[in-house]
Amino acid sequence: MEEESSVKLHGMWASPYVLRAKLALNIKGIDFEYIEEDLANKSELVLQHNPVHKKVPVLVHNGLPIAESMIILEYIDExxxxxxxxxxxxxxxxxxxxxxAAYLQETMMILSKTMTNGGKPTEDEMKEYWKKMDMAEELIKAELFSNGCPSFQEAKPGYLDIVLYSFLGTYDVVEEFYGFKHITAERYPFLASWTKALSEVPQVKDATPSSVKVIEILHAMRKNYLQLKG
Amino acid sequence: MEEESSVKLHGMWASPYVLRAKLALNIKGIDFEYIEEDLANKSELVLQHNPVHKKVPVLVHNGLPIAESMIILEYIDExxxxxxxxxxxxxxxxxxxxxxAAYLQETMMILSKTMTNGGKPTEDEMKEYWKKMDMAEELIKAELFSNGCPSFQEAKPGYLDIVLYSFLGTYDVVEEFYGFKHITAERYPFLASWTKALSEVPQVKDATPSSVKVIEILHAMRKNYLQLKG
Incomplete structure (x- = not known):
């Protein structure tokens, strides 16, 4: 039996998708119970609540499960x-x-999908990646930030800020793991300053996992995948 | 200069993504001007309005461009x-x-992304495809249609119906093109009857392109891609 207005988030501490749900709940000021899942040995609850993808995050609101991070953000806002x-x-x-947000998600996926191949993007993937990053730098600024201010300077961080931060908020991790300079203030001044400003918002800062620990787990995952491939 | 309340849809007649936007406008009863694009030679307007993906559909409402079919559906509804x-x-x-809707879109993409390889899904891709179809058959029915009725029997077709139909509404085309039985009433009674019921709604029927012509253009596209690959 679920009590009235119970909000539970099933997650894994290093997941950028779980970070999205955490940020949204923090920003909206919603109390929730966080349940850490062992991804190698998922709870019955996650399997039962997200039988399709069997992935976290799963938000369980008054017993009703909602899966997929972008859909969870819309659900929380509505x-x-x-x-x-x-x-x-x-x-x-x-x-x-x-x-x-969908564009940044696609850009993020170019790198993260290479994880099952040991986290080594091909030359073509890197070319596509830089092309998309260049476009994001130029066009998000032109279309949405024409006065140079990030949206959350006028309000709290929102949907787009959350997705951006889940991708670039831990860019030092990505740089360390993939071994290339990811976003620099010289190449991407707009994206870099937007990300930095977000990282200083208390609700965001508090939810961000430690870079050192994320790098550790990424290396462990890469090793596992490479072993699985033989 | 755009006049007040002008609605223009830039599309390509055989595109399932354009079909989504057409269906949404038809169902909502919104008058619009349809502009057919030559995809080999896109108009300045599409390049200017969708500089990122340079794809159709692009909905232009009072001069403001909206790209990506799922986002267009949300925009129309809001x-x-x-x-x-x-x-x-x-x-x-x-x-x-x-x-x-996102799940059906992913399932659809397993097949459609093979087009650039000549439209020949690998064994692994087909395995993934059938697995996802089996799950859609079982779980969409269980979660949303527990009384056996498609949602649009109570109202007009909506977001999920539109995405389903853009994928399976032309399944005879897919069967002919890919050379396998795609959805049969025996294997997928729920998905097949849902699709059939949708195909009989006048606003849907009127917007559906001719199967014979879609098959022609798919074969022409396959030939082009194979030639490009040398």
Whole structure:
């Protein structure tokens, strides 16, 4: 039996997708119980609540499970409809935020999908990656930040900020793991300053895992995958 | 200069993604101007309005461009907020519809991404494909259609119906092109009857392209890709 208004988040501490759900709950000021899952040995609850992808995060609200991080963000914003809002009110701006969030997600996936091959992106993948990053730097700024201010300077961080931060907030980890300079203030001044400003917001800072520990687990995962491949 | 309340859809007649936008506009009863694009020679307008993906559909509403079919569906539902609604009102049901729409989109992509390799899915891809189809058959029915009725029997087709139909509405085309029995009433009675019921809704029927012509263009595309690969 679930009690009234119970909010539980099943997660794994190093997952950028779980970080999204944590950030959204923190920013909205929603109390929740966090349940750490052992991904090698998932609980019955995760298997039962997310039978399709069997992945975290799973948000369980009053016993009802919601899976997939981007869908969880929309659910949180629609269910707790008091401000701060994660998405803007205007439908056109909402579309733009959704568009760029999906774009950043795709860009992030270029690198993260290489993990099952030992975390070694091919030359073509890197070319695609830089092309998408260059475009994000130029066009998100031009379309959404024409006055140079990150959106959350006027309000709390929202949907797009959360997705950006889940990707670039731990860029030092990515640099260390993949062995290349990922975002530098010289090459991506806009993305770098946006990410830095986000990292200083208390609700964001408190939820961010330790870089050193994330690097450790990434190396362990790479080793596991390489062993699995023989 | 755009006049007040001008709605233009830039598309390509055989695209399932363009079909989604057409269906949404038809179902909502929104008058729009349809502009067919030559994909080999895209208009300045598409390049200017969707500089990132340079793809159709692009919806241009009062001069403002919206790209990506799923985002266009949300935009249409939020902008023209009178019924019929494409997404349910309840946040939990909205999350479920979004989840299954994204799932069907992923399933569809397993086959469609093989097009650049000449439209020949590998054994592993086919295995993944059938697994996802089996799960869709079982779980969408269990989670959303427990009484056996497709959602649109109570209202007009919505977001999830549109995404389902863009994938399976032309399944005879897919069967002919890929050379395997795709959805049969024996194997997928629920998905097959849902798709059939949708195909009989006038707003859907009117927007569906001719199977014969779609097969022609798919074969032409396969030939082009194979030639490009040398």
């Amino acid at each position: 269910t707790w409809s008091d401000p701060p809002h994660l998405l803007p009110k205007d439908p056109y701006l909402r579309a733009k935020h959704r568009f760029w | 902008t023209w907020s009178d019924p019929p609604h494409l997404l349910p009102k309840d946040p939990y049901l909205r999350a479920k519809h979004r989840f299954w």
